[in-house]
Amino acid sequence: MKGYLGIDVGSVSTKIVFMDESGVIHEAIYLRTQGIPIATVQKGLTELKKRLPSGLKVRGVGTTGSGRYLAGIVVGADTVKNEITAHAVASSLQVPGVQTIIEIGGQDSKIIILRNGVVSDFAMNTVCAAGTGSFLDQQAARLNIPVEKFGEIALRSQSPVRIAGRCAVFAESDMIHKQQMGCGLSDILAGLCDALVRNYLNNVGKGKEILAPVVFQGGVAANAGMINAFKKALGLAIQVPPYFDVMGAVGAALLSRETVSRTGSSRFKGFGVTDTEFKTGSFECSGCSNLCEVVQLAEDGNIIARWGDRCGKWSNAFAEQEKIS
Amino acid sequence: MRVTFPHMGNLYICLKAMLQYLGVDVVVPPPSSKKTLTLGVKYGPEFACMPLKLNLGNFIEAYGLGADTIIMAGGCGPCRFGYYAQIEYAILKDIGYEFQLIVIEPPERHISELFNKIRHITGNRSWWQVIQAIRFGYQKARAVDEIEMAAFKIRPRELVFGATDIAYRSALSLIDSASSPNELDRAKKRAGVIMAGVVLDESRPVLKIGLTGEIFTLLEPYSNLDVERHIGYLGAEVDRSIYLSEWVNDHLFLGMLKGLRSRKDACSAASPYLRHFVGGHGQETVGSAVNYARAGFDGLVQVFPFTCMPEIVAESILPEVSTEYGIPILTLIMDEHTGKTGIITRLEAFIDLLERKKEFRRHAFS
Structure with a gap:
C-alpha cells in the first residue's frame, strides 16, 4: 500500500493519520502532547507502524499545528502548513460544499468561512482561551466527571442555568456559585455549553456570515452538549465529520499529496526517526540587546536546525525551509 | 541636561538629528528588547497598554546611560496616551529615577506655551536654527522612510533569504550617522545604491x-x-x-x-x-x-x-x-x-x- 502521512502537533494533543492515494483514511492516532512534542511524534509513529501492514510506502508527509516546524524537521516533511489551511482542505474533502467550519481545539478556537470551495475569511481567538478544550477538561476534572461523559450529562438537562461566558474566570466562579446554590450538574454543564458557544460566536465568529453546511470539528466536537448548544444558537444543522478530531492531520496529508505530485519525491526520513535521538536546547544570544532565545535541535548529536533569532545569525546557517521565525 | 525620549521604530534617528543639530546632549535608549519590556511590565500598571510599558523601560534604561531629561509627546484624549507622560513621570519618581519632564502637546491657552517648552530644550539658539534643525530631522525621517519603503518592496522578491535585512540595516546606519545636510545627501545616495544592490527574482508573483x-x-x-x-x-x-x-x-x-x-x-x-x-x-x-x-x-x-x-x-x-x-x-x-x-x-x-x-x-x- 502507498499513502501519505499527516501529522498535527497541537498544544494539547498530537494527531497522526495515514491516508492512501485515493484519500481514504486507514489509521488515525490521537495522543496527548504532554509538553514533549518530539517524543510524542516518535511514539505515534511507532504505534502507526505497528498497526499498518508491512511493505507500506510513504509517498509524502505533511505537518501542521503549533508544533509543525519542529515535527517537520524531525520527520522530514514535504509540506509544513498552518492549521487553518489544513482544516479547510480536510473539511472540503469530507463535506463537499462546506461553507462554515467551526473548529475548537485544546488551546485555540477558529472559524473558517469558505465560499465556492475557497477560504474567504477566518478568525482565531487572539486574547481569550475561554471555551477551548483545555477549559472544558479542567472543569470536568474539577467536577470529577470524565471529560468523555461531559456531553452526555449536559444533554440530560431540562433547564440550563445561565453561566457567564466572556471569561473563563467568570465562568468558573459562576459555575461554583450555581453549584453551591443547589443547581443540578446537568443543568450547569448545559449552561456552560451555552455560555461557551455564546462566547465563541461573539468573540471568534463576530461579523462573519455563518451559512450551512456547518461543520464542527476539533476535539471539542466530541462533546454532544456543545453540538447541541451550537444547533440551538445557530438554528442550523451541525455536521461532525467521522474524523473530526484529526482533521488537521488529514489536511496535512492531503497537502503533502499536492506537494509531492509537484516535487516528485518525498523528503520523509522513514520510520527510523522513532529510534533517532533528538535533543532540543536553548540559549540566550548575547550578540545584541534583543537577547533572543535561540532554540536548537540536534539529531544524534548533530545540530540540524536553529530558530528564534531575530537577525538570522543562527537560523540562516540552515536551509531556508527549515527556518522557523 | 542630557535628553532622552521613548523609542518608536526609527523615530530616534530623526529626533537625535534634530536635537544634536542644536547641540543638545542626547541619550538614545538601547533598542526596545525583552529587558525593556520586563522593566516596563514590572513597574507599569497591569491594565495599561504595551506602549506605556515599553516607554517606561526605555526611560529606565536611558537613566542608566546618564539621561536626566525626558521629552515625551502628550495629547488630550480620548486615547489614554495623552496622560502617559505624566503617569510615567510619576512612576519613575516613585521608584527613584529623578527626571525632568518636557511634554510636547497642544497648548492649553496660548501657543507661547509650546514655544517656551522648545526654548527650554534649545537654550539660547535662534528660532532660525531651531527651524533648520527641524528641517534636518524631517529630511532624515524622509530618508529613513524611503529606505523602509524600498525594503518592503524588495523583501518578498529577494533571491537570498535575509539579504534585504542586511541591506536595510546598513542603509539605515548610514543615514543615522550623517551629521549635516550635505552628508545626509551623500548618505542617501549611498543608501539607495545599497538597497538597489539586493538581487531580486522579478518573476515571482x-x-x-x-x-x-x-x-x-x-x-x-x-x-x-x-x-x-x-x-x-x-x-x-x-x-x-x-x-x-x-x-x-x-x-x-x-x-x-x-x-x-x-x-x-x-x-x-x-x-x-x-x-x-x-x-x-x-x-x-x-x-x-x-x-x-x-x-x-x-x-x-x-x-x-x-x-x-x-x-x-x-x-x-x-x-x-x-x-x-x-x-x-x-x-x-x-x-x-x-x-x-x-x-x-x-x-x-x-x-x-x-x-x-x-x-x-x-x-x-x-
Missing part, C-alpha cells in the same frame, strides 16, 4: 498587503513581533498606513508639505463609515482601509496593542469595509507575548487565503 492600525505598534517592530518582515518573507509586499515623515508633516507642520499622504485623505475616505475623531488613529485606520481597497491591495492587516480603544472602534467597523470592497482583513492584537508562532500561523493562513482568492478570480475571468 507577489501579493500586496496594506498594514494599518495604531501608530506605536505600526512603527515599532519590537512591539508588533516584526509583522512587516514576516509578511515580506511570506511573499507579500507591504505598505504601511503611517510613515514617520507623514506623521511629522501632519502633526508638526500641520500638513504644510504637499504631495505626501495626509490624515485628511484618510479621514475623508473614512467618512461613509466613521465621521468622528475617536482618539488615536481609529479614524485613519478605517480611512486607510478604504484607500487600500480602492488602490487594489489584496488584503489588509490591522495591528494594535491589547485594550486600545480607538482601534477597537475601528476593528468593529472594518468588517463593513471588508464586505463592501471584498477585501479580506486580519486583525492582530499585540501585548506582552513574545512567542511568534501564533502571529506567523495567522499570517501564513491569511496569505494562503489571499493567494487562493486571487487564483480563483483569475480562473473565473479567464
Whole structure:
C-alpha cells in the first residue's frame, strides 16, 4: 500500500493519520502532547507502524499545528502548513460544499468561512482561551466527571442555568456559585455549553456570515452538549465529520499529496526517526540587546536546525525551509 | 541636561538629528528588547497598554546611560496616551529615577506655551536654527522612510533569504550617522545604491498587503513581533498606513508639505463609515482601509496593542469595509507575548487565503 502521512502537533494533543492515494483514511492516532512534542511524534509513529501492514510506502508527509516546524524537521516533511489551511482542505474533502467550519481545539478556537470551495475569511481567538478544550477538561476534572461523559450529562438537562461566558474566570466562579446554590450538574454543564458557544460566536465568529453546511470539528466536537448548544444558537444543522478530531492531520496529508505530485519525491526520513535521538536546547544570544532565545535541535548529536533569532545569525546557517521565525 | 525620549521604530534617528543639530546632549535608549519590556511590565500598571510599558523601560534604561531629561509627546484624549507622560513621570519618581519632564502637546491657552517648552530644550539658539534643525530631522525621517519603503518592496522578491535585512540595516546606519545636510545627501545616495544592490527574482508573483492600525505598534517592530518582515518573507509586499515623515508633516507642520499622504485623505475616505475623531488613529485606520481597497491591495492587516480603544472602534467597523470592497482583513492584537508562532500561523493562513482568492478570480475571468 502507498499513502501519505499527516501529522498535527497541537498544544494539547498530537494527531497522526495515514491516508492512501485515493484519500481514504486507514489509521488515525490521537495522543496527548504532554509538553514533549518530539517524543510524542516518535511514539505515534511507532504505534502507526505497528498497526499498518508491512511493505507500506510513504509517498509524502505533511505537518501542521503549533508544533509543525519542529515535527517537520524531525520527520522530514514535504509540506509544513498552518492549521487553518489544513482544516479547510480536510473539511472540503469530507463535506463537499462546506461553507462554515467551526473548529475548537485544546488551546485555540477558529472559524473558517469558505465560499465556492475557497477560504474567504477566518478568525482565531487572539486574547481569550475561554471555551477551548483545555477549559472544558479542567472543569470536568474539577467536577470529577470524565471529560468523555461531559456531553452526555449536559444533554440530560431540562433547564440550563445561565453561566457567564466572556471569561473563563467568570465562568468558573459562576459555575461554583450555581453549584453551591443547589443547581443540578446537568443543568450547569448545559449552561456552560451555552455560555461557551455564546462566547465563541461573539468573540471568534463576530461579523462573519455563518451559512450551512456547518461543520464542527476539533476535539471539542466530541462533546454532544456543545453540538447541541451550537444547533440551538445557530438554528442550523451541525455536521461532525467521522474524523473530526484529526482533521488537521488529514489536511496535512492531503497537502503533502499536492506537494509531492509537484516535487516528485518525498523528503520523509522513514520510520527510523522513532529510534533517532533528538535533543532540543536553548540559549540566550548575547550578540545584541534583543537577547533572543535561540532554540536548537540536534539529531544524534548533530545540530540540524536553529530558530528564534531575530537577525538570522543562527537560523540562516540552515536551509531556508527549515527556518522557523 | 542630557535628553532622552521613548523609542518608536526609527523615530530616534530623526529626533537625535534634530536635537544634536542644536547641540543638545542626547541619550538614545538601547533598542526596545525583552529587558525593556520586563522593566516596563514590572513597574507599569497591569491594565495599561504595551506602549506605556515599553516607554517606561526605555526611560529606565536611558537613566542608566546618564539621561536626566525626558521629552515625551502628550495629547488630550480620548486615547489614554495623552496622560502617559505624566503617569510615567510619576512612576519613575516613585521608584527613584529623578527626571525632568518636557511634554510636547497642544497648548492649553496660548501657543507661547509650546514655544517656551522648545526654548527650554534649545537654550539660547535662534528660532532660525531651531527651524533648520527641524528641517534636518524631517529630511532624515524622509530618508529613513524611503529606505523602509524600498525594503518592503524588495523583501518578498529577494533571491537570498535575509539579504534585504542586511541591506536595510546598513542603509539605515548610514543615514543615522550623517551629521549635516550635505552628508545626509551623500548618505542617501549611498543608501539607495545599497538597497538597489539586493538581487531580486522579478518573476515571482507577489501579493500586496496594506498594514494599518495604531501608530506605536505600526512603527515599532519590537512591539508588533516584526509583522512587516514576516509578511515580506511570506511573499507579500507591504505598505504601511503611517510613515514617520507623514506623521511629522501632519502633526508638526500641520500638513504644510504637499504631495505626501495626509490624515485628511484618510479621514475623508473614512467618512461613509466613521465621521468622528475617536482618539488615536481609529479614524485613519478605517480611512486607510478604504484607500487600500480602492488602490487594489489584496488584503489588509490591522495591528494594535491589547485594550486600545480607538482601534477597537475601528476593528468593529472594518468588517463593513471588508464586505463592501471584498477585501479580506486580519486583525492582530499585540501585548506582552513574545512567542511568534501564533502571529506567523495567522499570517501564513491569511496569505494562503489571499493567494487562493486571487487564483480563483483569475480562473473565473479567464
